[in-house]
Amino acid sequence: MSFLEFVEGPLFAVAAGIFLFGAFWRIVGIIRIGRKKDIAPPKASAAAGFVKGNLRHFLPRGIFAKRTAVHIIAGYGFHLGLFVLVFFGAFHVEFLNERILGFAWPTLPRWGFILASEIAFAGLIVLWVRRISDPVMRLISTPDDHIGSWLTFIMMLSGCFALQESHEMLRAMHMLIVDIWLIYFPFSRLMHAFTFVLSRGNSGATYGRKGMNL
Amino acid sequence: MQYLIHMSRKLLWLGALMLLLLAFTAPQLMAQSVRPPGNAVNLDDGTEPGPSNALGDVSDTEIWDQFRGGDPANLLGPALDGQAMTTTGQQWRMVRENLIRKYLGWLPLIVIGLLAVFYLIRGPMRISAGRSGKTIPRFSHNARLAHWFMAAVFIILGLTGLIILLGRPVIAPYLGLQANSILTSAAMQGHNLFGPLFIVALVWLFIKFVRGNFFQLVDLKWIFKLGGFFGSHVSSRQFNFGEKSWFWMVILGGIVISATGILLLFPWLVDDIRWLQLSTILHALAAVVLIAVAFGHVYVGTIGMEGSIDSMLKGEVDENWAKEHHDLWYEEVTGKSAKEETS
Numbered sequence: 001m002s003f004l005e006f007v008e009g010p011l012f013a014v015a016a017g018i019f020l021f022g023a024f025w026r027i028v029g030i031i032r033i034g035r036k037k038d039i040a041p042p043k044a045s046a047a048a049g050f051v052k053g054n055l056r057h058f059l060p061r062g063i064f065a066k067r068t069a070v071h072i073i074a075g076y077g078f079h080l081g082l083f084v085l086v087f088f089g090a091f092h093v094e095f096l097n098e099r100i101l102g103f104a105w106p107t108l109p110r111w112g113f114i115l116a117s118e119i120a121f122a123g124l125i126v127l128w129v130r131r132i133s134d135p136v137m138r139l140i141s142t143p144d145d146h147i148g149s150w151l152t153f154i155m156m157l158s159g160c161f162a163l164q165e166s167h168e169m170l171r172a173m174h175m176l177i178v179d180i181w182l183i184y185f186p187f188s189r190l191m192h193a194f195t196f197v198l199s200r201g202n203s204g205a206t207y208g209r210k211g212m213n214l
Numbered sequence: 215m216q217y218l219i220h221m222s223r224k225l226l227w228l229g230a231l232m233l234l235l236l237a238f239t240a241p242q243l244m245a246q247s248v249r250p251p252g253n254a255v256n257l258d259d260g261t262e263p264g265p266s267n268a269l270g271d272v273s274d275t276e277i278w279d280q281f282r283g284g285d286p287a288n289l290l291g292p293a294l295d296g297q298a299m300t301t302t303g304q305q306w307r308m309v310r311e312n313l314i315r316k317y318l319g320w321l322p323l324i325v326i327g328l329l330a331v332f333y334l335i336r337g338p339m340r341i342s343a344g345r346s347g348k349t350i351p352r353f354s355h356n357a358r359l360a361h362w363f364m365a366a367v368f369i370i371l372g373l374t375g376l377i378i379l380l381g382r383p384v385i386a387p388y389l390g391l392q393a394n395s396i397l398t399s400a401a402m403q404g405h406n407l408f409g410p411l412f413i414v415a416l417v418w419l420f421i422k423f424v425r426g427n428f429f430q431l432v433d434l435k436w437i438f439k440l441g442g443f444f445g446s447h448v449s450s451r452q453f454n455f456g457e458k459s460w461f462w463m464v465i466l467g468g469i470v471i472s473a474t475g476i477l478l479l480f481p482w483l484v485d486d487i488r489w490l491q492l493s494t495i496l497h498a499l500a501a502v503v504l505i506a507v508a509f510g511h512v513y514v515g516t517i518g519m520e521g522s523i524d525s526m527l528k529g530e531v532d533e534n535w536a537k538e539h540h541d542l543w544y545e546e547v548t549g550k551s552a553k554e555e556t557s
Contacts, residue, residue, distance in 0.1 A: 070356055114407060117407060118407060118411055121407070121408070121411065122363075122414065125366045126359060129362035133529070134355055135529075157370075157404065160404055162400070164399050164402065166399045167395070167396045167399055170396060170399065
């Protein structure tokens with residue numbers, strides 16, 4: 001078994017298993033914590049607040065819009081760019097089709113993939129340099145934040161390095177880092193990819209029940 | 215005598231570079247249209263190839279001279295007014311192999327060496343009055359983001375670019391051709407992908423820093439006092455002459471790198487390969503010079519000068535640092551005299 005076959009085969013299966021099981025375990029754990037019983041009579045629907053809280057956070061508050069414009073743009077650029085290149089990159093769809101799902105869907109042309117990558121890279125770099133150049137962000141950032149950012153960056157960069165498909169080693173390195181990323185994910189703040197719905201929803205439900213205008 | 219040989223070599227390469235540059239100014243009339251001579255034999259017509267020594271044992275350099283730059287009428291008829299054979303490719307190769315690859319890579323190393331020597335002799339520039347504990351804002355958060363975004367992209371492009379340029383002479387002999395091939399393939403993809411981000415970074419940097427970076431009369435004093443690096447105090451506004459020079463080097467060098475990079479990324483934009491040949495040389499030249507000077511920038515911004523890094527990490531600097539290095543700016547921002555006793 002070659003190194004590439006190992007990182008794309010058994011190691012990937014283990015990493016994907018840890019990712020799925022770990023992420024599921026944490027989400028269930030968060031939900032099981034539940035909420036302290038609120039004995040005050042509800043003034044409005046908590047469920048509606050949950051939904052509204054989630055949607056409302058997609059847009060910046062008016063008074064903060066200008067001040068936070070750069071990191072809002074960078075945040076959207078990175079997350080949307082990453083989503084697009086992961087799920088619509090031809091290499092990735094082909095891999096998922098052949099190895100896991102058994103079906104494919106339309107993919108981006110190469111120029112679209114490159115553009116999405118550039119937007120994602122630009123966004124991630126801006127988000128990280130904000131973390132080190134803003135005193136408050138620097139103070140509240142933990143090693144986990146930096147490891148998550150760097151691991152994601154290295155994973156994207158190794159994928160970019162393998163774009164020419166000229167050497168098996170480059171693809172193997174990318175897959176190895178993908179495997180490490182998948183294993184690290186459930187134990188880190190990268191989990192925010194799933195838990196943001198719960199945290200925004202919890203705030204939204206709490207405020208919604210009290211009848212606050214979100 | 216050795217000096218003369220050395221100089222004549224330099225002149226030879228300089229001449230080659232000039233020839234390449236001149237090639238761009240030559241009118242389109244120089245375009246070739248080669249017609250075969252009347253007695254030419256088509257070897258694809260089924261006839262047997264001639265003996266291996268059909269051309270004889272003597273190389274007739276005159277023929278090649280005529281092809282390359284001599285009288286084309288002798289070979290190709292009177293209708294032609296240009297050369298029969300283009301040699302710009304060979305000139306480009308000579309410049310790239312024997313000048314750029316051979317010598318340019320040393321430049322960053324020389325700068326690092328000089329900085330190390332300077333550090334050992336001079337040591338870090340301390341804030342002579344010590345830190346006051348009071349700070350004043352120097353750069354907005356967006357300005358810092360622009361700076362660090364450029365820094366990140368610059369580092370990635372610098373590393374990948376150096377691998378592409380110097381991989382063959384520097385990496386291959388030690389790690390082998392296979393490893394060099396892998397590294398170069400990876401570096402090329404990374405370089406191509408991050409290239410456009412450099413243009414974004416350059417525009418952002420320009421917008422955020424152009425104000426205050428125009429040269430002023432006060433900069434002359436900075437030049438005469440060698441920037442205060444050797445003891446004497448020197449006045450400056452928000453940016454001193456060194457910082458302004460660095461800024462304009464980045465902007466102008468960045469424009470050259472961006473323009474040539476676009477041509478190399480999209481070669482079909484031009485129909486003359488000489489533009490691409492010139493682009494590779496200018497691209498490498500501007501990039502390596504910027505990389506070399508960037509080491510100086512990093513030195514002054516970190517271990518070379520106490521308190522400098524605060525401006526880019528926190529956005530604020532110590533008042534005593536400001537009084538010492540940017541006194542006129544300090545007075546402008548605070549309305550107080552920088553000559554007052556330092557707190």
